[in-house]
Amino acid sequence: MYWNYRILKLKRPQSGSIYYEINEVHYDEDGKPKYWTESHNVLVDDGLEELKETYEYIQNAFKMPVLEEVDGKLIELK
Numbered sequence: 603m604y605w606n607y608r609i610l611k612l613k614r615p616q617s618g619s620i621y622y623e624i625n626e627v628h629y630d631e632d633g634k635p636k637y638w639t640e641s642h643n644v645l646v647d648d649g650l651e652e653l654k655e656t657y658e659y660i661q662n663a664f665k666m667p668v669l670e671e672v673d674g675k676l677i678e679l680k
Contacts, residue, residue, distance in 0.1 A: 603636075604629055607663040610638060611670040611679065624663050627676065635669055635676035 608627040613620055626639040645660075647653040667678040 603631065606666075607660045608635070608638070608666060609663050609668045610676075611668050622668070624660055627669060635678075638669075638676065 605626050605628040607624055610623050610625055610627075611620060612623055625641075627635050628637050628639075630636045645653065645656065647656050667680065669676045670679055671677075
């Protein structure tokens with residue numbers, strides 16, 4: 603199983619309003635998105651070079667389709 607950073611389209615439970623978030627997304631053996639981390643500390647790392655690498659990984663999220671949770675599954679928006 604592998605992971606990367608992706609942009610998720612989410613809905614606030616209380617208001618139903620839509621918002622976007624960058625999270626770690628983990629994939630199953632078939633390469634389909636399985637789950638995401640809900641940590642909001644994306645830009646935290648052990649050193650400056652590691653933080654720079656994390657930032658570069660996050661930039662790649664903007665090159666991929668946005669994911670949305672539908673019925674408990676992550677789907678790519680077209």
